[in-house]
Amino acid sequence: MKEQISPKPRKTLERIKDYTPGKPIWEVREELGLKQVIKLASNENPLGPAPKALEALERCLGELHRYPDAEAVGLRRALAAKLALEEDQLLIGNGADELIRLISETFLEAGDEIVIPAPTFGEYEFGANLMDAAVVSVPLDDGFGLNAAALLAAVNAKTKLVYLCSPNNPTGTYLPQAELELLLAGLPPRTLLIVDAAYGHYATAADYANGLDFVRRGLPVVVLQTFSKIYGLAGLRIGCAAAPAAVIAAIRKVKEPFNVNALAQAAGAAALDDDAFVEASRRMNDEGRRQLYAGFGQLGVTYTESMSNFVLARLGSDAQKLYERLLGKGIIVRNGGSWGLPEHVRITVGTPEENALLLQALGELLAEAGE
Numbered sequence: 001m002k003e004q005i006s007p008k009p010r011k012t013l014e015r016i017k018d019y020t021p022g023k024p025i026w027e028v029r030e031e032l033g034l035k036q037v038i039k040l041a042s043n044e045n046p047l048g049p050a051p052k053a054l055e056a057l058e059r060c061l062g063e064l065h066r067y068p069d070a071e072a073v074g075l076r077r078a079l080a081a082k083l084a085l086e087e088d089q090l091l092i093g094n095g096a097d098e099l100i101r102l103i104s105e106t107f108l109e110a111g112d113e114i115v116i117p118a119p120t121f122g123e124y125e126f127g128a129n130l131m132d133a134a135v136v137s138v139p140l141d142d143g144f145g146l147n148a149a150a151l152l153a154a155v156n157a158k159t160k161l162v163y164l165c166s167p168n169n170p171t172g173t174y175l176p177q178a179e180l181e182l183l184l185a186g187l188p189p190r191t192l193l194i195v196d197a198a199y200g201h202y203a204t205a206a207d208y209a210n211g212l213d214f215v216r217r218g219l220p221v222v223v224l225q226t227f228s229k230i231y232g233l234a235g236l237r238i239g240c241a242a243a244p245a246a247v248i249a250a251i252r253k254v255k256e257p258f259n260v261n262a263l264a265q266a267a268g269a270a271a272l273d274d275d276a277f278v279e280a281s282r283r284m285n286d287e288g289r290r291q292l293y294a295g296f297g298q299l300g301v302t303y304t305e306s307m308s309n310f311v312l313a314r315l316g317s318d319a320q321k322l323y324e325r326l327l328g329k330g331i332i333v334r335n336g337g338s339w340g341l342p343e344h345v346r347i348t349v350g351t352p353e354e355n356a357l358l359l360q361a362l363g364e365l366l367a368e369a370g371e
């Protein structure tokens with residue numbers, strides 16, 4: 001039972017569900033008394049933080065008594081050069097999560113609607129609920145494909161925002177460039193498209209597009225990227241929004257002045273320069289995906305081919321039990337229940353050794369269940 005407090009929190013907060021993060025390593029160590037724990041639950045970079053970011057962090061520790069740069073000029077300059085955009089087309093957030101909240105605060109009035117594919121990343125819904133806007137969910141196709149026509153069909157006069165997560169979390173599927181063009185072309189001017197390309201760096205398909213070209217062409221799109229995944233900086237919280245300058249100026253109005261801390265700004269700019277690390281991360285992920293596919297194939301586990309750094313695997317009606325038993329063996333994956341996928345788990349691609357341990361543990365559990 002919920003305790004009544006006075007004054008009453010806003011009514012719309014009743015719709016907000018708790019976010020369930022991937023279980024932290026320390027918690028599993030503590031609860032289960034395990035020494036070796038492998039976390040494949042939050043799509044973090046198994047290679048650790050970008051080395052150039054670590055060097056930059058050491059260099060700025062002595063300046064921590066200063067407030068950070070409110071406009072993150074150094075990081076925006078580096079990003080603008082990297083992405084071939086103008087600095088006023090970029091906004092940095094305390095993670096892409098913050099940017100989703102800021103976009104919600106900028107555009108959503110009570111009663112407005114957002115359109116999202118389902119299942120997808122939970123923050124879009126959170127932002128809408130916060131602003132008392134309604135969420136219209138469009139189911140993915142069979143095989144979890146994103147469908148531009150289906151998203152467009154859900155758009156009406158109240159639709160302010162359409163979110164497209166590509167590659168999509170938790171399925172790893174993506175919307176090919178031609179369909180992304182169709183989606184944008186089909187939207188009325190009153191509706192803004194947000195392309196969340198948090199996993200764009202891992203996509204290897206030739207027809208994948210992260211949406212940045214739309215922004216370069218001056219089209220009304222917001223593209224989100226993050227330093228939490230391929231740059232290995234999830235703990236520092238750095239995200240980036242790219243959009244036409246006027247859209248960025250509007251979103252900037254609702255941002256706190258010092259939303260991105262000084263360490264994050266310095267590390268982010270340095271990480272952008274760490275091409276060797278990004279390349280190694282991409283290559284390891286590519287090989288890891290294939291290692292997991294092959295292993296799942298041998299175990300008779302069906303999975304969805306992924307353009308991301310995780311793979312959605314279908315374990316059937318025992319999925320919840322298998323998730324718990326993997327935890328018991330010190331392997332943390334993500335349970336599909338919160339996405340309405342009770343027969344699935346989402347497994348982050350780890351190092352070759354971590355992938356092998358996951359496959360071995362899963363194999364043992366499936367063999368026991370089959371006896």
Ligand SMILES: *Cc1c(COP(=O)(O)O)cnc(C)c1O
Nearest residue numbers: 095096097121169198226228239
């Ligand atoms: C991880 C993730 C993000 C990035 O979140 P941060 O707040 O930058 O850590 C954004 N979108 C999706 C779909 C993600 O999975």
